[in-house]
Structures are given as structure tokens and as C-alpha cells.
Amino acid sequence: MDGPMGSRLIISVLAGLSTLVMASRPAAAEVRDPEPIFVDRATETGLVFEHFNGASGELYMPEMMGPGAALFDYDGDGDLDVYLVQGQHLGPRADPDPDLTDRLYRNDLGPGGVGGGPEARFRDVTDRAGIRATVYGMGVVAGDTDADGFPDLYLANLGPNRFLRNRGDGTFEDVTASAGSGLDDRRWSIGGSLFDPDRDGDSDLWIINYLDFGFGRHRKCQTVTGAPDYCGPYAYEGEPDLLFRNRGDGTFEPAGSEAGIADRPGASLGVVTGDIDGDRWPDVYVAIDDEPNYLWRNRGDGTFTEEALLAGLALNREGEPEASMGIDLDDVDDDGDLDLFLTHLTQETNTLYLNQGDGLFRDATVPSGLGPPSWKHTGFGTSLFDYDNDGILDILVVNGAIRIMPEQMGDPGLPLKQPKQLYRGLGGGQFEDRTDRAGPVFQIPEVSRGAAFGDVDTDGDPDVVVGNNGTRARLLVNRRGQRNHWVGIEPLATARGAVDLGTLASVRTGDRTRRRRVQSDGSYASTNDPRALVGLGGEAGPVTVELLRPDGHRIRLAPVPSDRYYRIVPRSRGER
């Protein structure tokens, strides 16, 4: 092992399921299996949450844009808890209902999972945690901003945003006013990312803002038949994103102007961060609704320059802007660099951009097979993840239209319902549509928006929490991933004690190396489990793990067994 901390690392085995996997078994064959890949276990596990969108017939645009969700371990007990974002009454004279608040669900793992493993058990601890989030919510960013080991929450709202500090005792404190100027931004925010653009060992905050909607300037739009419909983004002006620099103690100062991002407004809906151009400085990619997307290249001096056009990331292959919503960044084709996946509007395709190794991208949607199946759907939350742990990244997309679907008029809920989709990675940036085998919940049309990805039941495969507009949230429990081997890597601790988001984890088995981003951003309005979960197929290991930190330092671990999570922390001075 080497790296900035010398060879003094402690490898902590956090959880494992080695009893469930046979060390010598072959990779689970992709045969037609009657068992669904995902099952909805929200109700059974106690994740009972009904989103209220405040729709009143006025067709206010915000009412159909939420909600997001977060998977994070707020109490530090090693399993993922859930935060779900709530709406509120809408309108110029609407009184907020104090009962409509975001909700926090604590996970108390219990028996009942696949193969005798654990299953999530959720308990609503909103009141106990002191969370009163009654502004109309859109998204949530979770992460440890003050290096105390407990993730804090930044709430992206329609109206003043909120910053809740995790006290570490199971409760949160609203520190919006004291933690920094501008954190209570009142613009229509969607979500954001915690990352370390200045590589000073703490997490700074990038917040994406959407449109300058206000009830006083609510516009009424219509379909070609003249029937009322939701407006598109062109009805309002885009807003600039925000960047807050962490002072190192979890308080922030606005840095958007200095960084050069404040004079480029745009209708931002998604954001991912990572070293896109390979210069060891984390860049930012922002998905913009119906306008060219932004690639903010980090110059390493506190400023960013927007260079999406030449990078080949602003538009689709035809040179047309698309309505970008959901987003993820990871190494799709296993060539060592980060690729991008974006979800789009009905009658556009979802888009896959493959990195050519030099920060220049090509639109690989056509050969990927992702285009035609996505044409009919409007995609929001998404992730590049490996649901079957075969070592190849797959994709899940949750959908929901933004224009009224006439055939759904009169049905309960907003007439924007569409089914979810699952794509299986075939390697080399190619995919096939596996929605028909994904499970019955994938056939239920819903207005799905946020999706948070993470291993909720700690069984070594990714599950999904889906934030549905105007109806109940879903917990899609993975029933397939346990058939293969895996290894999980937690974010490193930085010198300051905060978690080091943005690390690239490489896992080698035999002659094959798989790289995964250790980050929690992406999807839509949501926060994912930051742990990298790397599927190994039938290869039981041991595996070689190498971590490339954002600052370029590499940490190599001696071969370790598979089917476990690992946390790598610096040894304190004097420790052996």
C-alpha cells in the first residue's frame, strides 16, 4: 500500500454476506427468470410516505417537478436511512400546512431478506429528529459538511432553502441563518452536489437552480388543442447555480461569482461532479432543461470555465439541445475515464456520452441501444449501477411526463404517469431493455421524479428509493444482485475527517479492472449512497482495490476477500 498517508491504513470490514455466496460459483447466467429483479417493499418495510403536490388545477409548474429522496446513514449505525421530500400547498395565498413536512425514516435492519439476510425496517423519526421542513420541497443534498462523521442535510426548495446540521445524537438543527450568507436562497432550487473542487479536504456545495417561477407571473400554457397544459421551461427565465465554499467547519461562504458561474443562468435540473477531463480537479456537469448543458471545467484556481460545446457534451449528436433532467457519471465502458448518461423528454432519447479519454466526448446513444426504448418516456431519476453485480454497469430510469397525456385525463393523480425502465449493460457501452423482467412495479405508470440508489438492506446489491409525485414512494428491493460476488468501498476519510467524495475506486480481479465513482450526486433532486458497490460476477476474489483520490494520490490495498464493505481510514499517529 502507498499513498499520502503512507502505508498506515486501517481496513475496516463493515458488513459481509460471505455466507450467502459460494466462492467458486460461476457468474449468474442471464437466463429468463420468473422472479422479478426488483420488488416494491415500501409498505412492508414501513416506508410509508405519500407525496402531496399541491395541485389545484392552476397547473403551476412546480407541482409536477418534485420530489427527491436521499439515502444516507444519518445515525452512523451502518445502514441507510431515508429522507423523503414533501410538497406543500401552492398559490399566492396558500397557507402552509404544518403537517406537510419532509420525512426522515430510520432503518433498523431486521430479518426477512433474501436468503435469510437482513431486510430494511423503517421507522418515521421525523419529529424525534426535530425536522420541520414545511417549505415546498424539491430535492435534498446529504453529506458531512463539518467533519463530525454525521451527514448534514441541505434542502432545495421552491422558496427559501434550508441547511440542517446533524448533531450526531439523532437530531438536526436548522443552521441556515448562521452557517453562511445565501444558504437560504429563495430561488427555485432542485438539488445539488457536495464535492471538493479546491481539494482542501472539505465538501463545498453546488446548488442547481431552475426557473424564475413566481405565482405573480404564473403563465398559462396549452396543448395544440388549446387544452390547458403545464408550461415548458421557455415560459420563464433560467436561474444561475450557486456555489458555496466550505470554510472547513461546515459553515459556508458564497463563491459563485468568484468561480465564474454566476453569470450563466440556465434551467438546471441535474448535476454531477468528477474529474471529467483527467486533470485531477473535480469538474461539474449540469443538465439543463431544453438548452445546451454546461460542463464547468475546474481550472484549479477556484474558478470554472464552461466548455461543454467543444467537449461534445452540450447537445445531442444532431446538434440539438435536449431537455436534460436526470444524470449520472461513471465508467460505462471500463476504459478508465468517466462517461455520462442523461435522461430526457418524450420524443427525445436518453443520451449516453462516452469519454474518449481526453475529456472529449462522443454521443454514443445510437450504438448503445438506449435511444429507441426511451423515446416514449420522460426520464428523471437515474443511475449507472450494477443491479446484477455482473461487473457491467446497468441503468435504471424513473419516468413521468411533463406534458399532460390526454388519455390520462380523469384518472387519479396528475395525468403524467409513465412506467419505469431497466436496462442491462452488455459491456462496451451497449445496453438492452430489461424492463419486462424488472418486476411488476415497473409496469405501474407513475409520475416518478427522484430516485436514490443504495444498498438499503446491506446485502451487497443496489436498491432504489423512488420519489413519486402525488402518490406514495417506492422501495425497489433488488432480488438479483446476491447471485454474484461484489465488494463495497466506503468513501475515505480526509485529513480533516470529512468523507472524501470524488474518489475513483478501481477493483481488479484477474485481468479485469472495474472503476466506480465514490460519490452521492447525480440522479434527480436526490442523494445516493456514496459507497461504491462493485459487482464481480462469478469471481470470488480476493480482489485488489486501488483508490484514486481527487488530489491524485493513490492508495493500494493488499488483496481482500469479496462480498464485504470496506472502510479505509488513516491511522492516527502512534497507532500500530
Added chain:
Amino acid sequence: MIADCRALRAGLGMILALVLSGAAAPDLPPLPEPPLEGMENAVRERIEEARSELEALLDRPGAEDEELARAYGTLGEVTFTYGLYETARVALENALRLAPERLRWRYFLAVLHADDGRFPEAAELLEELARKPEPYVPALVRLGRLNLSRNRLDQAERWFQRALEEDPGAVAALHGLGMIAAERGNHRRAVETLERVLAAQPSATSVHYPLALALRALGERERARSHLELRGSGAVEIQDPWVDSLASHSAGSGIHMLAGNRATHLGRPAEAAQAFRRAVEAAPENLQARKALGAALARSGRPQEALSVYREVLVRDPDSPASHLNTGMLLARQGQLAEARDHLRRATELAPDYLKAWVNLAGVLSETGDLEDAADAAARAAELAPGDPEVRAQHGLLLARTGRPEEATRELEAALDASGALPPDRDRSVRLELARLLGRQGRYESAARRYAEVLERDPALEEAYFGRAMSLLLAREEAAARETLDEGLERLPESLALRHALARLLATATAAEVRDGDRALTLARQVMRSRATLPHAETVAMALAELGRFDEAVAWQERAIQEARRMGREEALPTLTRRLRRFEAGEPIRAPWGS
């Protein structure tokens, strides 16, 4: 109204029942009921008309298949025009069952399938069309595009080439070949082909993008960059007379509204205004169309027409905050401030959270001289948007003008601290005003820092050099003040104020290393030659004193005193006289601007 809707739906249900029960051809699947709720009357009537024709035929014993096919086809076309895909699909399929030779409906059905994501079905229909002798060229192009999107590059290439054989001017087919070349990594061919596309259809400005990426792949970065700069939103158009003919079915304002919104989005306000005007003509009761027309006219530089449209809107909808705002803004731009103020005030009454209305109201009130009211309006705006630097800046500047320096300072500092950026001019003026305010409050070091920020942004601003130097002096930073004045004079050698300030500082600084009597005298004489004033004359005297030439200093000071008496400047006499006494006593001055 509810009863009317129910009656209407019941009527439609009856029509549908008749269609189903009276089907002359029993094998034809039933038509899904088109969702008519909320549609404009003109559109609904157009659909009902097509359905009534069909119903009449289905009721009529012995109706010919050809007649029925035409009725189904027309209903299919009408519903397809309005995006009612389910009804359109079944209607067109029924029409084709009755009249399989009607290529036009086959084509529409294929386009519908493609629009609705049923690509295999669309491809099958288009291939049938493509196999006909003298095929319809747009069908070939669409077939090429379908195959391209499904990664069937060889088939796509074949159909594009076939389209070009049929019509060498089919630019969309050429474009398709260029995109195939790009997909295959044949970038040289992609460049050549896409350049031909642009030569044939320069309005297809979106093509500059794939062309630029192909050039990038060839390593020709500069050419790539120049094409990126030319990139626009113009798409490659398929010349498609059959689809164009569907416009004859259009009724109502919706289609025109969509076109107008799209043109607005693409930054083509004149085109948008044209579309919105058609929407207003199609549906005079459509207030949104009128509002959109007003906005498009305003954006196209036709304020009078826009104003007239907004006035009409306000007659019909007197409680529209946006229309009051837009009217107010247009009036303000034309200098009709009183009427503008009234409309803007009304907008804020109707929508108390309407930030833009408060901001504009504050602006107009400021122009009419109602500064207190303007500051109140700006305060309300700042409450609504505390993170908006422009709003905070407006409030701060108004507070400064109403004589509330401390509040103004706080507000302007908040404007600069906010995470958004101010436009460069605004940013500079905010920092300048802040510097002045800080200076007036005795916060000289802070003032000097703010002046320095102004100079970073505008190194040719005399006031900023002067203000910074004075602030530094007052903060007892004489060397830094001298440096600032030196820099300013180097940058602005014509500036009398800076030359004079430097002369006086060099003559009177407390710190010996800052003083330079010779240079002070040179500069002071230059200033005096340019403009003989009391302060300038005094500075000559001060410089002479610094050089120990006290007799000359006394002579200059006495002349200054005489001049002050002649000009009636009695208030200046005590200081002038006090300094005279110092010169007479052989003492130089060590306080450049009084105390």
C-alpha cells in the same frame, strides 16, 4: 357550466356508441374516444365534424368502403394533427383496411407510429411505401432516420442513398449520410457531407455542431471552434408536402400558440409575434394569446403595438398582474412615468410576491423623484429575494440616495456578498457607492479597499484613484496614498484633480520619505497654469515652503488671501491666514487637507 360539459360528454359518448354500433364493417376495431375535455371550441368542433361525417356514413345503409375509408382517414388526419394518437391510430388503420392503396394514410400512420415510439411498426409501413415505384421521398428519408436511430447503419445508408437517387436535392438524406459517416468514425467523409448539407441549406445551423465534432476528431480544433460559433437552432428540414397538408385541418389557437412559444424559445420574436397574432385571430377570447403577442411585439422592438395589445388585455382581464407589469414597463420606457407607476403599483397589489413588479416600481419611483417610496418598494423586493444581488443593490443605492448611509452600506455589502453576479457596470457602481459611503462613515480602510476593487474593474476611473488616495491619507497611509496618486496620474495624465492631489501630498505629507518638494512644486505650477484657483495657488505656496523658500510661499499665500477677499470667500480666510502665519514663521504645512 358543469352541466354543459356533462351534456357535451354525454353527446360525445352517444356519437361514439353510434360509431361502434353502426359499424358497417364489423371487423373494424372500435375508435377510442378522443379526450375532448378542455379543448378550444374550434378544435372540438373540427373533430366533431369529422366524427359526424363518419357517423352519418356508418348510419347510412350501403355506404361504400371508399366513402367510409375517406371518413376514417379524415378523422385520422384531424386527430393526428392534434396529437390524439390513440384515436388517430385506430382511425387510420381502419381507413387502410378499407382502402389499402391509400399511401398517404399509410405514411401518416408510419409517422404516427414513429412519433409514438413504435419504431418497428413505423419501419414496416415505411418499407412498404419505399418498395412502391416512384416512392414518396420523405418516406425514404424517415426510413433512413429510423434505421439510423436503431443503429442499423447499412440499412439507413441504403435508404438515404435511395432518397437521393429519387431527389438529388433531398438535403435531409444527405444529412443522414453525414451522420452515418460520423457514427462509423469516418470523420473526413462526415465533414465533406455535412459541409454539402450546409451549402445546400444554410439555415440548418444545427449542422455546424456535428460538423465541428467531426473536425475535432480530425484534430482540426480551430475549424471546429469556428463552426461551434456558427451553431444555431435551425434543423435540417424534410420537404414533406403530405405532412404540410395537415395544416388544412388546423383550427383554434393551440397550434399557433405552440409555434409562437417555440419561436420565442428560439429567440425569434418577430416570428413569434406572427404566430401569436394568428392565435388571437383564431381565438379572440384567448387572453394568453394576446398576452404572448404583447410580449413578442415588445421583444421585436414594436412597443406601441405591444402597448395597444396590453391595453386590450387589461380591458378583458383587469386583474392580470403580468399585464399591468408589462404595460408599466413599456410606458416607463416611453417616459410616461406616472401611468407606468400606477400600473406597476397595481401589479404589486394584485401579486404581492411579484418581485419584478416591485423592482420596476422602485425604478420608476426613483425616476419620478419619489425616493422614499422607491426605497420602500426596493425594500419589499429585497425581502422577496434576499439572495439576489441586483435587487439588494437597487435597495442599497436607493437607501444611499435617501440619506441612510449605514443601512445602505449593509445592503450594498449584501449585494456583493450574494452568490449571484452583478453585471460589470452595476458591480462597479455598487462598489463605488459603497466606497463613498464607507468614507463618509469614517471607515477609511474599508473605503480604500472598495476603491481598489473599483480600480481593478475600471482602471480609468479618476474618482476611484482620488477616493482611494483620500481614504488612505485619512487612514494615515501616506505612502500608499502617494502610490495610488502616482498610478492614477500615470494612467490619467490629463487629470488635474490627481495632479493637484499628488502635488499637495508631496508638499505636505507627514512622512519625510513621502514628501518631494521639487516634484510638488513642478506639479503645482502645472496645475496652476492649467487652472488658477485658490487651492491650486495654496499648493504652490505649500510646495515652496517645503523647499524652504518661505518668502515666496508667503507672497503666494498673501496673493491667495487677496484673491479670496476679492471673491468674497470670507469662509476661507481663517485657514488661509493660519497657513500664512506658519510660512511667516518658517514652518511648512504638515496637514494636506486641513486637519
